[in-house]
Amino acid sequence: MNVRALMFGLVALLLAACGKPPEIEVPEGVEITPLESYSRIESWFLLKMAGVEGVSVPHAVDIYRVVHSTRPEDGEAVRASGLMALPRGVAPKRIVSFQHGTTTSRDEVPSKPDLTGVAASILFAGNGYMLIAPDYLGLGESEGVHGYYVASDHARAVTGLLAAVRQLPDAPSAPIFLSGFSQGGHVSLAAMRQLEAEGETVLGAAPVAAALDVRNISLGMALGGGSKSHALYLAYMAWGYAHYYGRPLDSVLTEDYAAKVETLYGTPHSPDEIIEGLPADPRVMFTPEFLEAFDTGGEHWMLEAIAANGVGEWTPKAPVRLFYGDADKDVVPEEAIAGAERFRARGSDVEAVSVGEVGHDPSLLLAAPHILEWLGELEARIFTEGG
Numbered sequence: 100m101n102v103r104a105l106m107f108g109l110v111a112l113l114l115a116a117c118g119k120p121p122e123i124e125v126p127e128g129v130e131i132t133p134l135e136s137y138s139r140i141e142s143w144f145l146l147k148m149a150g151v152e153g154v155s156v157p158h159a160v161d162i163y164r165v166v167h168s169t170r171p172e173d174g175e176a177v178r179a180s181g182l183m184a185l186p187r188g189v190a191p192k193r194i195v196s197f198q199h200g201t202t203t204s205r206d207e208v209p210s211k212p213d214l215t216g217v218a219a220s221i222l223f224a225g226n227g228y229m230l231i232a233p234d235y236l237g238l239g240e241s242e243g244v245h246g247y248y249v250a251s252d253h254a255r256a257v258t259g260l261l262a263a264v265r266q267l268p269d270a271p272s273a274p275i276f277l278s279g280f281s282q283g284g285h286v287s288l289a290a291m292r293q294l295e296a297e298g299e300t301v302l303g304a305a306p307v308a309a310a311l312d313v314r315n316i317s318l319g320m321a322l323g324g325g326s327k328s329h330a331l332y333l334a335y336m337a338w339g340y341a342h343y344y345g346r347p348l349d350s351v352l353t354e355d356y357a358a359k360v361e362t363l364y365g366t367p368h369s370p371d372e373i374i375e376g377l378p379a380d381p382r383v384m385f386t387p388e389f390l391e392a393f394d395t396g397g398e399h400w401m402l403e404a405i406a407a408n409g410v411g412e413w414t415p416k417a418p419v420r421l422f423y424g425d426a427d428k429d430v431v432p433e434e435a436i437a438g439a440e441r442f443r444a445r446g447s448d449v450e451a452v453s454v455g456e457v458g459h460d461p462s463l464l465l466a467a468p469h470i471l472e473w474l475g476e477l478e479a480r481i482f483t484e485g486g
Contacts, residue, residue: 120161126266169259180240184220198279284309424462
């Protein structure tokens with residue numbers, strides 16, 4: 100955690116002691132717990148501390164934890180959790196779903212809430228929207244292993260939380276808007292794809308630093324170890340996929356690293372501790388069979404699973420803006436640029452938008468005001484076309 104994030108977290112904890120949100124009517128089968136309230140001044144100050152510039156906060160913000168069941172898949176409903184934030188004293192204009200980036204901790208999720216949950220709440224609920232932020236399956240209140248970059252699980256977390264909050268009396272009926280950072284950008288497009296496939300209208304999606312085509316772009320970059328986090332990402336994916344698909348972890352990772360990764364991710368460890376326990380060269384972790392399949396274009400169940408969970412090979416109906424930083428080494432700019440080209444070739448309204456010569460985490464801070472502005476433009480377009 101950098102110094103700015105630490106300061107933001109400390110100030111957020113101090114300010115959160117100022118009050119709790121009011122109780123609200125709870126739909127059957129849904130648990131809603133009041134967490135924190137932030138005044139307009141507190142909210143503005145926290146955004147400034149986080150490094151988000153040029154955003155006003157017209158409304159105070161009330162934050163809640165939501166526990167619910169996801170939509171059934173294969174006949175089995177799953178307990179899940181997430182965050183909901185509401186503007187104080189006004190009916191929210193529409194629902195915005197923000198999807199968080201990679202976390203290796205079950206407790207460092209929006210519903211606790213973490214820094215991302217608080218900042219997203221202030222940004223969107225502070226500007227009159229109902230903000231929801233799922234924890235993802237296998238995190239928060241959900242049991243089991245988190246299927247890192249399993250698209251169907253991620254979409255299920257978003258749509259399940261959306262269905263839960265839509266039962267509230269004042270929930271907006273307008274089309275949902277989706278945004279997310281890093282892994283959350285992948286989640287946003289997975290959810291958008293599912294919602295549109297089910298016939299639902301989506302207003303738009305604004306992922307930031309999203310890996311759309313991990314198999315053909317990000318996997319090779321990550322195996323090269325250009326970022327100190329690449330080994331963490333790859334080991335996390337191998338661990339999550341092995342559990343999700345019922346495959347032995349040592350069919351992907353060497354026997355020694357399979358055992359080490361099971362401990363690093365299966366028991367509480369900080370990101371720094373995980374990175375410390377993994378090699379600087381990520382290829383060292385993998386079996387010769389996996390590396391040969393990757394290097395020669397051969398077959399391997401893990402490579403096939405990664406390809407199957409990509410979110411770049413479909414045709415979005417709603418507009419999409421793929422924000423990225425030119426100096427991002429965690430998720431390279433090519434993901435957004437090539438993804439936008441593929442989508443446009445299918446006739447979709449998709450653009451890649453650079454936020455400047457910045458790396459991974461700063462790209463979200465710089466993208467935030469642009470996302471809010473573009474959301475307003477989409478709403479104005481609907482108003483103009485409708486009237």
